[in-house]
Each structure stands twice: as C-alpha cells, then as structure tokens.
Amino acid sequence: MKLERQGPNYRKVNEEVTKILRANFVIAPPVRIEEIAQNYGLKIVEADFKLYSDNVSGVIDLKTNTIYVNQNEPDVRQAFTIAHELAHYILHKSELEKDQTGKLSVLYRKALGELNQDPKEKEANCFAANLLVPAELLEKYKDYNIDTIAKIFGVSQEVIGYRLQFENGGKQRKNTATRI
Ligand SMILES: [Zn+2]
Numbered sequence: 581m582k583l584e585r586q587g588p589n590y591r592k593v594n595e596e597v598t599k600i601l602r603a604n605f606v607i608a609p610p611v612r613i614e615e616i617a618q619n620y621g622l623k624i625v626e627a628d629f630k631l632y633s634d635n636v637s638g639v640i641d642l643k644t645n646t647i648y649v650n651q652n653e654p655d656v657r658q659a660f661t662i663a664h665e666l667a668h669y670i671l672h673k674s675e676l677e678k679d680q681t682g683k684l685s686v687l688y689r690k691a692l693g694e695l696n697q698d699p700k701e702k703e704a705n706c707f708a709a710n711l712l713v714p715a716e717l718l719e720k721y722k723d724y725n726i727d728t729i730a731k732i733f734g735v736s737q738e739v740i741g742y743r744l745q746f747e748n749g750g751k752q753r754k755n756t757a758t759r760i
Pocket residue numbers: 664668684685686687700701704
C-alpha cells in the first residue's frame with residue numbers, strides 16, 4: 581500500500597538547506613547557486629522555451645542531470661529557477677523518477693503568493709528562497725530596504741519579502757513586489 585503525502589515538510593526543507601549551505605561553505609551573499617548545483621552533479625543550460633511555452637521558467641531532466649533555465653528571464657529569476665529545480669533534485673528525485681510524465685519537474689512562471697497546492701512545489705519554493713537568502717545572512721541585512729537586500733542577494737524583491745515574512749513569523753512588510 582502506498583501512503584499519500586500530506587502537506588509540505590518544511591522541517592526537512594530547512595535541514596537540507598542547512599546541510600547544503602555548510603557543505604558549500606556559504607558565508608556571504610550572493611549565494612552562487614549555479615556552482616552549488618554543479619557541485620551536486622547538475623549541468624545548467626540556458627534555453628529558449630518560446631517554441632514550447634511562454635510561461636516555463638525551467639525544467640530538470642533527471643536522465644541527463646541537466647537543469648534548463650529560460651534564457652529570456654532576468655538573472656534573479658534564473659537564480660530562483662536553478663534553486664527550485666535543485667530542490668526537486670535533492671528532495672524529490674526518487675518520486676519524480678517514478679512519474680513518467682515528468683510534469684512535476686517543470687517550473688511555471690508564477691508569483692510566490694499564487695502557487696499551486698502541490699506540496700512538492702511549496703517545498704521547492706521554500707527551499708529555493710531559504711537557500712538563496714539564508715537566515716543567518718539575512719539577519720545581517722534585515723534593516724536595509726527590500727530593494728537593497730534583493731540586490732545584495734541577487735534575488736527578486738518578492739523573494740526577500742517572502743523571506744522577511746517567514747522570519748518575522750508571518751508579518752508582512754510593505755513594498756513587496758508581486759513576482760519572483
Ligand atoms: Zn517545481
């Protein structure tokens with residue numbers, strides 16, 4: 581009998597993120613996400629998805645261990661895409677391999693606040709945000725404005741808004757952009 585998964589397991593997400601930050605000696609922003617993904621044996625390839633779809637940010641191909649990122653998106657978005665696909669690789673590889681359609685490995689362009697309800701997607705976004713903006717490093721810059729923090733970490737303002745909200749236990753700061 582196969583048990584269905586419950587909701588997202590954020591405790592596991594945080595454990596994995598902490599392990600990765602330590603193993604890769606991350607001590608200052610920005611987190612070099614491309615190098616980290618490469619350290620886990622993943623290849624990063626910029627691709628043009630226009631022929632395929634207008635709203636795909638990235639795909640991970642588990643047969644070749646390759647992450648394809650949408651070359652038409654800004655660097656901050658590409659960084660998030662790599663971190664999100666790395667999350668699927670670290671957290672969900674065996675589950676995704678069983679899923680012949682591979683549909684769960686595709687990251688569509690969506691705002692953090694309007695995510696689909698798939699626990700794997702929620703885990704991957706939480707993983708990506710926490711890996712790109714580690715709690716210990718965010719603490720040092722938390723009093724700067726969101727735009728400045730976003731530039732320091734090389735992520736969108738929305739990712740910083742999401743992280744500050746998370747660290748503040750749900751309290752929202754103003755000036756949060758709408759898209760990751
Ligand atoms: Zn995903």
